[in-house]
Amino acid sequence: MAGIMKVKAKSKKEMTSVKLMAKHIMESGQRKDKKTGEAIPAMFLQGITVQHGGKTVFEANLGTAVSKNPYLAFTFAGGAKGEELTINWVESTGKTGSETAAIK
């Protein structure tokens, strides 16, 4: 399955900075269908967890007020070039995904 995560992870001086963008509409449940006037049900990414070497380095719980195509940036200690990050996500519908990205 094609992933939804775009990840740029860079290792520098034993710290790894991660910039992550998820391709997701983040439907808030506030919008209305212009034709029918009915509310479009909410559908958004609820959780994103980033793991490195089996250890969770970042965890985000998101609400509907996070912008479309959520962007997250953080930095953690450790990580080296060529190592892998695992990104797990959960949608409000219960759908989940797991993707990996290499540290550069």
Next chain:
Amino acid sequence: MMNRRKVIKALATGGALIGASVLMPGLALAGWNKEAFGSENQGMAMKSLLGAEPAASADVSLKAPSIAENGAVVPVTVKTAVANVESISIFVEGNPTPLVAEFMIPAGTKAEVSTRIRMGKTSNITAVVKADGQLLSASQETKVTIGGCGG
């Protein structure tokens, strides 16, 4: 990987609630505080997420634009020099549900997070840092010229 066992466990314990949660069916994620994210009042959302209301502190830095042309995408950066940070959460008082996001900061991860949020109208943004059991916050007003919540 997202720990199937945990998901199933959460579903089983939360089973009785599933029927009632038409709006937010996402009980699958154990860490997601449904009550806090669904709360329409900032004080209530803070209490249910963090247990109490935070105290303003100069140790928390919140970076957000003072005027946002587009409320759908407001860049926000929160950082703090305080030690033993457990979580950072962001609230927008004027939004239909004020709690925007909660970030868990495990040991070894820097207490600095950037993201982009939606704002329905001009309002205060509040960042709350939980560290050593203390709740510290910083607030800032951001003026919004085009709201980001409607259609």
